[in-house]
Amino acid sequence: MKTAITEMFGIEHPIIQGGMHYVGFAEMAAAVSNAGGLGIITGLTQKTPQDLANEIAKCRDMTDKPFGVNVTFLPTVNAPDYPAIIRAIIEGGVKVVETAGNNPAAVLPHLKDAGIKVIHKCTSVRHSLKAQEIGCDAVSVDGFECGGHPGEDDIPNMILLPRAADELDIPFVASGGMADGRSLVAALAMGADGMNMGTRFIATKEAPVHENVKAAIVAASELDTRLVMRPLRNTERVMTNAAVEKLLEKERELGSDLKFEDIVDEVAGVYPRIMTEGDMDAGAWSCGMVAGLIDDVPTCKELIDRIMAEADAIISERLVGFQKRAAVNA
Numbered sequence: 001m002k003t004a005i006t007e008m009f010g011i012e013h014p015i016i017q018g019g020m021h022y023v024g025f026a027e028m029a030a031a032v033s034n035a036g037g038l039g040i041i042t043g044l045t046q047k048t049p050q051d052l053a054n055e056i057a058k059c060r061d062m063t064d065k066p067f068g069v070n071v072t073f074l075p076t077v078n079a080p081d082y083p084a085i086i087r088a089i090i091e092g093g094v095k096v097v098e099t100a101g102n103n104p105a106a107v108l109p110h111l112k113d114a115g116i117k118v119i120h121k122c123t124s125v126r127h128s129l130k131a132q133e134i135g136c137d138a139v140s141v142d143g144f145e146c147g148g149h150p151g152e153d154d155i156p157n158m159i160l161l162p163r164a165a166d167e168l169d170i171p172f173v174a175s176g177g178m179a180d181g182r183s184l185v186a187a188l189a190m191g192a193d194g195m196n197m198g199t200r201f202i203a204t205k206e207a208p209v210h211e212n213v214k215a216a217i218v219a220a221s222e223l224d225t226r227l228v229m230r231p232l233r234n235t236e237r238v239m240t241n242a243a244v245e246k247l248l249e250k251e252r253e254l255g256s257d258l259k260f261e262d263i264v265d266e267v268a269g270v271y272p273r274i275m276t277e278g279d280m281d282a283g284a285w286s287c288g289m290v291a292g293l294i295d296d297v298p299t300c301k302e303l304i305d306r307i308m309a310e311a312d313a314i315i316s317e318r319l320v321g322f323q324k325r326a327a328v329n330a
């Protein structure tokens with residue numbers, strides 16, 4: 001399959017692994033890229049820009065295929081050293097950057113000058129148009145279903161993707177709720193040139209996370225995610241657990257008086273305990289509704305090959321079959 005996205009990024013299949021905190025290490029990115037997709041290292045998971053440079057070098061040793069780095073612009077008080085992060089990416093010879101969070105305009109000229117393609121992940125048509133206007137090469141359109149931060153508009157992909165297709169001139173991928181060949185064909189039908197997956201890639205053999213995380217995703221249904229931090233306008237879709245239910249209780253009690261300090265125990269610094277140590281009740285961790293469609297732990301290659309085979313069969317058998325049936329009955 002060739003699309004604007006496979007051509008732009010020089011990859012075999014139109015499938016991207018979105019940046020994921022404490023998941024997007026070199027092992028994850030290399031496994032996805034070796035399977036013909038675009039793997040992405042999560043920049044901010046690395047403690048220093050030098051650690052990121054080392055992780056990029058490690059990934060390069062593990063794959064000769066293109067891979068990217070995610071740079072998330074957080075509304076934090078102690079901002080990471082973004083200029084040094086961007087330098088590590090450029091000096092590491094990375095050719096694709098996935099930006100997310102706030103507007104990436106400040107770093108864009110440096111990335112473009114270095115010949116790096118930028119795909120900005122955002123959750124609305126207006127932010128997608130802004131990304132196009134400031135010179136991003138592509139957008140990852142993240143619907144309300146997505147694991148992580150779906151924004152505050154709550155527009156699911158069935159509406160968001162065709163709306164993006166109507167407005168955008170640059171290519172985009174569908175993100176949020178994507179799991180299999182059906183997702184890919186549906187995304188393509190709605191105007192996307194590929195798909196981005198987060199949660200699905202955590203439940204793979206190579207994902208460098210504790211087995212408990214993979215088991216939790218396989219066990220979960222589509223009913224098992226919750227939206228937290230909505231009162232702070234920093235909504236995050238997470239897997240439910242005891243800590244999350246406690247957090248929601250605090251949100252109900254405090255209402256609009258809720259402050260970040262009130263929920264710090266449930267959200268701050270919990271990722272290493274969950275992803276590395278497998279302490280599944282340590283706090284809130286991002287997970288998509290798509291967990292309901294995930295019931296195995298394949299290798300990245302098995303997963304991507306299966307998605308592409310299923311997509312081909314849907315297009316050439318199921319969809320073409322409808323046209324053939326119509327022709328026979330005509």
Ligand SMILES: Cc1cc2nc3c(=O)[nH]c(=O)nc-3n(C[C@H](O)[C@H](O)[C@H](O)COP(=O)(O)O)c2cc1C
Nearest residue numbers: 018019020021100146147148176177198199286288
């Ligand atoms: C555990 C986890 C951590 C994530 N961390 C980040 C992150 O640090 N930066 C980012 O831009 N997106 C992050 N995301 C969002 C993903 O890149 C992707 O957009 C999202 O998972 C797509 O929805 P899906 O999970 O339904 O596939 C994270 C998602 C998950 C599940």
